[in-house]
Amino acid sequence: MKILVSSSQDSLNVKGAYLEVLSDALGSVGVIIGALVIYFTGWMWVDTVIAVLIGFWVLPRTWVLLKQSINILLEGVPSEIDIESLRNDLLALEGVQGIHQLKVWAITSKNVHLTAHLIAPDVDQRALYHQAVELLGHEHGITQVTLQIEEDECHPHQHEHSH
Structure with a gap:
């Protein structure tokens, strides 16, 4: 027992x-x-x-x-994860100007995953990646992280093609 x-x-x-x-x-x-x-x-x-x-x-x-x-x-956000706090912490990293495609879900009660696109032009992407992974692990308990660091925000393809 x-x-x-x-x-x-x-x-x-x-x-x-x-x-x-x-x-x-x-x-x-x-x-x-x-x-x-x-x-x-x-x-x-x-x-x-x-x-x-x-x-x-x-x-x-x-x-x-x-x-x-x-x-x-249902791969929902774990109740102990505060998405806004997490978003603000990532935005506070040096060089990060925006975030989109932020998704957090749990595979088990202690196995939390995160994916996100960080908009960060003119930064050392490898250093930013390691800072973000360390922040997410230490501050939010998220150790399964996939990040895409972008120079500028991706926009949907809005013009027509003639082919």
């Missing part, structure tokens, strides 16, 4: 296993308490009350786990 508690923040699988073990333990304790109360008082309704209380305890925790799982399956 101690191993599950310590690892439950790192993995949704472990968190799910932890909730399963904990709800089973609560169910067992509830059955024992309910049996004792029924034995000594004859109050049969206690069994139902205990079951409902355990359900009310498990339901919100299961809902949180379900929301996190769905967010990962």
